[in-house]
Amino acid sequence: MAEATAGDWIEDTAEAMAIGRLLGDRVVIISTSTGGTLAAIAATDPALSQDLAGIVMISPNFGIRSAAAKILDMPFARVWGPMVAGATRSFTPQNAEHARYWTTSYPTLALFPMAALVRHANSLDYSAVTVPALVLYAQQDQVVDPARTESVMAGWGGPKQMEQRVLTPPDDPYSHVIAGDVLSPGQTAETVALIVAWAKGQGF
Secondary structure: OOOHHHHHHHHHHHHHHOOOOOOOOOOOEEEOOOOHHHHHHHHHHOOOOOEEEEEEEEEOOOEEEEEEHHHHHHOOOOOHHHHOOOEEEEOOOOHHHHHHHHHOOOEEEHHHHHHHHHHHHOOOOOOOOOOOOEEEEOOOOEEOOOHHHHHHHOOOOOOOOEEEOOOOOOOOOOOOOOOEOOOOHHHHHHHHHHHHHHHOOOOO
16 A cells, blocks of 8 residues: 555546446446546546546545644655654554455555645635545544535535534444444444435436
């Protein structure tokens, strides 16, 4: 994870879009967290957004909520940041499936491409975007800043639907993983229903 660059992630997005075009007539991106960052960037690029019919962004990352994330934007932080924050970032999984499917320990250097993508996404003009978007997010999100999400989407040129979600026990205590059997099983059915209803409303 320390070897990838922001450009590598964008190339992965281009590859995924190319595969989507081969599989169907139109592409709908369903993204989570920094995947939402990449989806928003793609929507502004004529080549990346070719045949892009719509975007679902779940807890999109347009800014990390932690105040410590400011380090990622400081001059030469890639050099001295790991010495201050440690070479590795780790967390304790909440259950066995969390441990199985998540990367629970990763190099601190892997945060810098993410920060670069977020900076780039926040610098873009979304007023010319025509792609419809559905955004599902939580005001209680402790990982990404929902205010930054609202700021970006305020300038979104295409049709948009904003859906605030409220997570409760036994859902993700960080209110970031909004659906899924591993961390927020109680939210999955309603989240799926919202996405399907939105897609049908767009005529997909």
